[in-house]
Every structure is written in structure tokens, then in C-alpha cells.
Amino acid sequence: MGRHQLYTSDQILDAAMDAVAIHGRAATLAQVCAQIGAPSGSIYHRFGSRDEVMMRLWMRSIHRFHGRLFEVGSGQADAGDVLVTMAVATAQYCRHLPREALSMTLFSHERLMASVPDHLRDEAGGINDEFFALLLRLATERFPHLKDDERLLPFVFTAVVGLCYGLVRPYIIDQIPVPEWLDSVIHDSCRAALAVGDTWQG
Amino acid sequence: MGRHQLYTSDQILDAAMDAVAIHGRAATLAQVCAQIGAPSGSIYHRFGSRDEVMMRLWMRSIHRFHGRLFEVGSGQADAGDVLVTMAVATAQYCRHLPREALSMTLFSHERLMASVPDHLRDEAGGINDEFFALLLRLATERFPHLKDDERLLPFVFTAVVGLCYGLVRPYIIDQIPVPEWLDSVIHDSCRAALAVGDTWQG
DNA sequence: CAATATCTAGAACAGGAATTCTAGAAAACT
DNA sequence: AGTTTTCTAGAATTCCTGTTCTAGATATTG
Numbered sequence: 001m002g003r004h005q006l007y008t009s010d011q012i013l014d015a016a017m018d019a020v021a022i023h024g025r026a027a028t029l030a031q032v033c034a035q036i037g038a039p040s041g042s043i044y045h046r047f048g049s050r051d052e053v054m055m056r057l058w059m060r061s062i063h064r065f066h067g068r069l070f071e072v073g074s075g076q077a078d079a080g081d082v083l084v085t086m087a088v089a090t091a092q093y094c095r096h097l098p099r100e101a102l103s104m105t106l107f108s109h110e111r112l113m114a115s116v117p118d119h120l121r122d123e124a125g126g127i128n129d130e131f132f133a134l135l136l137r138l139a140t141e142r143f144p145h146l147k148d149d150e151r152l153l154p155f156v157f158t159a160v161v162g163l164c165y166g167l168v169r170p171y172i173i174d175q176i177p178v179p180e181w182l183d184s185v186i187h188d189s190c191r192a193a194l195a196v197g198d199t200w201q202g
Numbered sequence: 203m204g205r206h207q208l209y210t211s212d213q214i215l216d217a218a219m220d221a222v223a224i225h226g227r228a229a230t231l232a233q234v235c236a237q238i239g240a241p242s243g244s245i246y247h248r249f250g251s252r253d254e255v256m257m258r259l260w261m262r263s264i265h266r267f268h269g270r271l272f273e274v275g276s277g278q279a280d281a282g283d284v285l286v287t288m289a290v291a292t293a294q295y296c297r298h299l300p301r302e303a304l305s306m307t308l309f310s311h312e313r314l315m316a317s318v319p320d321h322l323r324d325e326a327g328g329i330n331d332e333f334f335a336l337l338l339r340l341a342t343e344r345f346p347h348l349k350d351d352e353r354l355l356p357f358v359f360t361a362v363v364g365l366c367y368g369l370v371r372p373y374i375i376d377q378i379p380v381p382e383w384l385d386s387v388i389h390d391s392c393r394a395a396l397a398v399g400d401t402w403q404g
Numbered sequence: 405c406a407a408t409a410t411c412t413a414g415a416a417c418a419g420g421a422a423t424t425c426t427a428g429a430a431a432a433c434t
Numbered sequence: 435a436g437t438t439t440t441c442t443a444g445a446a447t448t449c450c451t452g453t454t455c456t457a458g459a460t461a462t463t464g
């Protein structure tokens with residue numbers, strides 16, 4: 001019942017993604033509106049605030065990205081190989097979907113939780129849970145001797161996601177194509193980074 | 203002649219650095235003023251605009267950082283070792299001076315040049331020149347077979363600065379201490395990243 | 405000491421952004 | 435058809451920020 005939506009939520013988020021690509025992370029709601037040709041009222045009817053629009057965009061990008069990582073990370077190969085493959089896949093994902101990747105750079109998870117609308121706090125806070133669970137499984141398989149070491153998850157996250165994301169980020173921000181040769185750099189440096197864990201005492 | 207400065211330019215930039223640490227990169231001039239207890243007029247008497255304050259802060263941080271890298275990079279050791287040492291030194295610099303490091307994240311060099319006050323354009327545009335010259339010297343020494351390859355500088359910059367900076371960045375942004383173990387991760391992964399260049403055709 | 409230059413002080417101004425509000429259009433339901 | 439619900443439309447409002455402006459304080463110069 002009721003009138004059909006002229007602009008779906010996803011279309012609005014797409015517009016926000018475009019606006020961010022053009023005007024940077026400080027993109028204005030007016031700029032989002034201009035991007036899709038919608039009046040501000042329609043957007044406020046769907047989202048509670050500008051912050052919520054940006055937050056929803058960020059969360060959608062993270063979810064899609066995690067979806068891709070799950071595809072890669074669910075393989076049955078050796079855990080070490082899977083981890084390296086995930087790192088390379090991250091680079092490829094960013095190369096193919098640069099605007100999605102750009103949207104992921106909107107917030108840092110920490111600073112985010114400081115100023116979230118309440119009704120999004122839980123959802124935003126737990127956004128990494130599933131992914132971290134997968135990562136922890138692979139990590140303990142790869143580094144059984146660090147099973148109870150609290151550095152394990154931060155370490156593996158850094159070596160796989162952090163390293164790759166850090167290398168790709170400048171290209172994403174400046175909207176320059178991610179060069180192909182970066183893949184082999186990521187592959188080798190990720191493998192080397194993981195190998196550091198082999199020298200640690202359990 | 204004239205009255206003494208109650209607030210030096212450096213003090214104002216320090217205040218801006220604090221404001222950014224507290225309120226993020228969108229910190230307001232009013233927040234900068236509050237940080238040092240100065241009225242806006244005093245700041246506008248020294249700097250032409252808010253953008254110029256932030257730009258000057260960014261440039262000061264970059265210069266100080268480059269100064270540190272020059273100390274490390276001017277050693278007489280093997281070029282490959284020097285490059286790896288520079289990467290590790292970057293991490294250590296960020297650990298010891300996290301607010302300086304945070305100020306460096308204010309802009310990307312690309313997006314910067316889009317909206318610089320004219321009288322700062324030259325200075326801002328050439329800020330990396332000296333450092334790139336050093337890097338190019340080390341790069342050609344380490345990879346003589348890539349002397350005329352245009353990928354050389356981007357590649358080495360990525361493997362040394364980009365990789366390290368990418369790994370450290372999340373800690374800097376979230377103002378979490380950079381863990382000690384990151385140094386060995388950076389050391390090994392930087393070395394591995396550089397080794398990729400050995401496989402390239404000149 | 406007068407004159408001048410430099411800086412501090414903070415009120416006043418202008419513009420823009422987020423948000424709210426009211427009216428109206430379009431579909432679904434009875 | 436009439437009623438209700440959901441959404442569009444965009445003008446109006448409020449708040450806040452960057453910037454300007456004028457007055458006054460403090461040092462230097464002759």
C-alpha cells in the first residue's frame with residue numbers, strides 16, 4: 001500500500017557513492033541530491049540524517065567486500081595459501097570496484113563508534129564479527145602454536161587485510177587505477193609478513 | 203618594530219594539530235582557537251584562511267618526516283638495506299610522534315593540488331621533490347636493470363613508504379599505539395616487496 | 405614623547421549546510 | 435469512489451563556520 005518509491009535506498013546510496021567520488025568524503029547532502037535528482041525530503045524520509053546515509057553507504061560497502069572475501073576464504077586449500085589469496089583478492093576487488101573501495105575509506109571503525117546514531121551502533125559494531133571469525137579460524141590453523149596468543153588476530157589481520165588495503169589505498173583515494181604489478185608485491189609481502197609469526201613464541 | 207607575537211605560527215600549528223587529533227580532519231578554526239586560547243583574528247592575521255592553516259600543518263609534518271628519512275637514507279650501506287631501514291624508520295617515527303603522523307594523513311597529495319591557495323601551490327607541489335630524488339638514487343642503485351623503467355620510482359615508493367605507511371596508518375588514525383611487533387613485519391614484508399623488482403625485465 | 409608598525413581581541417557578517425515542515429501526488433485497500 | 439498510507443517536492447528554518455572589520459594594546463623608531 002502507498003506510493004511506489006521513486007528512489008530506492010540503494011539508488012540513494014549509489015548517489016552518495018558518486019558524490020563522495022566527486023567531492024570527497026565531506027560530500028554534502030545537496031550534492032547527493034543533485035547526483036540522483038531527488039529532493040532532500042525524499043532522502044530524509046528514508047534516512048534519519050546525513051550521517052546515517054554515509055554510515056549506511058559505508059556498511060553496504062563493507063558487507064559487499066566481506067562477501068567477496070568469504071568466497072575466497074572458504075576454500076579448502078592450506079590456510080596459509082588461503083590467507084595470501086585473500087590479500088591478493090582484496091587488491092583485485094579494489095581494482096574492479098574502485099568506488100566501492102572508496103566508500104570503505106569513509107570511516108575508521110574506531111572513530112565511527114564514537115558518534116554513531118544509537119539504532120545503528122549494534123549493527124555497526126558487529127560488522128566485522130563474522131569476518132573476524134573466519135580470519136581467526138584460518139589464523140589458528142596456520143599458526144597452531146599461537147592459539148592462545150592475543151596478538152594472533154591483530155597480527156594476521158594486519159598481515160593480510162591491513163597490508164593489502166594500505167598498499168591499495170592511495171590509488172583508491174586519488175582514483176588512479178590500481179596497477180597490475182601491485183598484485184605480486186602484495187602476494188610476496190603478505191607471505192613474508194605471515195612468516196614473521198613462525199618465529200614467535202607461543 | 204611592532205608588538206611581539208603572543209602566539210607564534212608554530213604554536214598555532216601545534217594547536218591545529220591538537221584540534222585535529224581531537225576532532226578529526228574536519229576540525230574547525232574555532233576548535234583550533236579554543237585549543238590555544240587565541241581569538242580568530244590573531245590566526246587570520248598570520249594565515250590567510252583555514253585551508254592555509256591546515257595546509258601549513260600538513261607541510262610542516264611532511265618536512266619533519268622527510269628530515270628523519272634523510273638521516274636514515276643518507277647512510278653508506280647497501281642501497282637495498284637502506285631502503286628497508288627507511289621503511290622501519292617510518293614506523294618508528296610514527297610510533298614516537300603519532301600526532302605528527304596524524305597530521306600527515308590530512309590530505310592526499312593529489313586531491314590537495316586541486317584546491318590549494320595559489321601562493322602555496324609551488325611549495326606544496328614540490329614538497330616531495332628532494333625526497334623522490336633520494337629515493338630514485340637508491341632505487342637505481344638497488345635495481346640497475348630498471349634504470350629506464352618508468353615503474354621504478356612508483357614501485358620502490360610503494361614497497362618502502364606506501365607499504366609501511368599503510369600498515370601504520372590505522373593505528374595513527376585511531377590513535378592506538380603502534381605495536382612493536384609491527385617493525386619486524388614491516389622489515390620482512392618490505393624486503394620481500396622489493397625482491398619482486400628483481401624478477402622484472404628491464 | 406610622538407609616531408608608526410605589528411599584533412591581539414572579539415563582535416559582526418555572510419554563506420552554506422543539515423534539518424524540519426507543509427502541501428501534494430500516487431498507489432493500495434475497502 | 436473514497437480513504438488511507440507512503441512517498442515526493444521544495445520552501446523555510448536554524449545552526450554553525452569561515453571570514454571580515456574595527457578598536458585597542460604593545461612594542462619599536464626617531
